[in-house]
Amino acid sequence: MMNIQEALGLYRTMVRIRVFEEKLFFLFSTRAMPGSMHQYDGQEAVAAGVCARLAPEDYVSSTHRGHGHCIAKGADLKAVMAEMFAKSTGCCRGMGGSMHIADFSIGMLGANGIVAGGIPLAVGAAWSAQYQRNGRVAVAFFGDGAANEGVFHESLNLAAVWRLPVLFVCENNQYGFSTHYRRVTAVEDIAVRAAAYAMPGQVVDGMDAEAVYEAAGQAVARARRGEGPSLLECKTYRFRGHSRFEPGRYRKPEELEHWKERDPLASWRRRLAGQWRVPEEELAALEAAAAQEIEEAVAFSESSPEPQPGDHLRYIYAN
């Protein structure tokens, strides 16, 4: 059973992600930002619940929908926001943007523009941790679409054979771009694929931060004990379209409403106020602090310099 500090920590992480995404939506709508982006609203409980179980030196690999993982893992919001603005103060110096958002100082191996591309990177980081006996674990976040890529299967097999300290977290948000996962996936629950690789697989309510937190806690502990990898499938939903250029009209309004009724932030807020008796003023103050932090990150980004011509040449090769 989690204590009140853990419960508030989960809420704070989810609020920071939500406010960040809402601000981005506004900024993109006003064309203040270049490029496109894939937003995480609706899935906050997954990143918050899993990353709350990780230490700063543990590793995370992410997806094209990576803002939430980056924030939950503890990245500096100013540097993340500045990267969205393609500024030279961004965490990737304006070379990566939304789709490659990364802060290696907190173990973030990067968001990734290739579906399933980040999964073996986490396996490799876990291999490194096992070899160096430094007690670290790695988490690979990926979506339901990635579970149909070959490298997903290769990675689970390799991790199981070598008993690597890695946690595979499938965020089944129901859709790969426009295509519902049931139309293109042979199993109802992606978690059952764990059996093919002799590792525990578990379906988790991805809209419930506590359920994710508990499941991730067990899987991370198992990995740290040297007992090998696990697969968690978190059933969740993205509240917006696949990316900024499309609003998700392939989804029925009542389906969206059904999932929005299960908004992980709203339900967690009710539990904080009820079960843990957190005063309304304290919750409001937490939310206001997150909003303030985002505003400061935006101000920092807007006042930051653009990359200089030729800056990209500095990052192609080391040395």
Place this chain on the structure above:
Amino acid sequence: MQTKIVGALRQALIEEMEADRSVVLIGQDIGVFGGAYRVTEGLLEMFGEERVRDAPISEAAIIGAAVGAAMTGLRPVVEIQFNDFIACGMDQLCNQAAKIRFMMGGQVSVPLVLRAPYGATGRAAQHSQSLEAWFMHTPGLKVVMPSTPYDAKGLLKSAIHDGNPVVFLEHKLLYGGASPGGKAKTAVDGLGAAYRPAPDEEYRVPLGLAEVKREGTDVTVVATGLMVHKALAAAAALEPEGISVEVLDPRTLAPLDRTAILRSVTRTGRAVVASEDVSTCGFGSEVAALLADQAIFFLQSPVKRVCVPDTPIPFAPALEREVIPQVEDIIAAVREVMEASA
């Protein structure tokens, strides 16, 4: 002293693994079996399973795991059994390994070596290719192609020390050892001093530095890998005719030692490029473009490419021989550029 490339590569791995515990090997059949071309023979016994890891037949996971490990403190040396199989892990090599440092704005480096045999030895279209141009076409990768035991050892040691992903391509006929199945298919007998042995002492050959393998004054043959030796044979055959051929071995294809190529060709005024990849957008195309761009007024005749025409490698031995550049093809190309400027 190592008189064969297979031994020189093994020696480089042993030296680097002894010097640095973060150097680890991963690949298919590299441990118990000792590698399809015997490069890692005996290393499992020397360094144990933790450092010499037999992997499943999962090229994408192998390369991807090596990238993740390289980002987090290891220096993995990957063996892919044939360079053709890199296609199965191409995303991990070209979208991840090559770009992740760049996309992250320089926050990480990827000190990864990917070794793979290349070249035609009677195994048809999926085990015979020379794919160096694919990797040259991907900024973020370095590409190395040794032609002698001396270069092989010195270049592999440099590649392991490099902070970037290095694709290290080894011609099967230059290993000097047995091939899978134990059949000794090799082109190293009779190469003489040009197949320079690797001494036991510590040394490195820097990446990005070409070497003149034979000096000459009339025409420069820029040749890679096995073609270096075919070019040397062509040069020897042409000497009695009074044609003086310079053979330049880039050794590293990316970054390419453009300065050395320009220095040689602006002096000889004629150029032939000999490589085992296919013609279109190949290594020879890049050298020809370089010369057109920066040496056109020094050229006395057109640049000729000697390489595989745009075809998969056929199985029939006579047809394979027809498409793979031979000594006589290089001789003919040299005569052609000499006659064009006569």
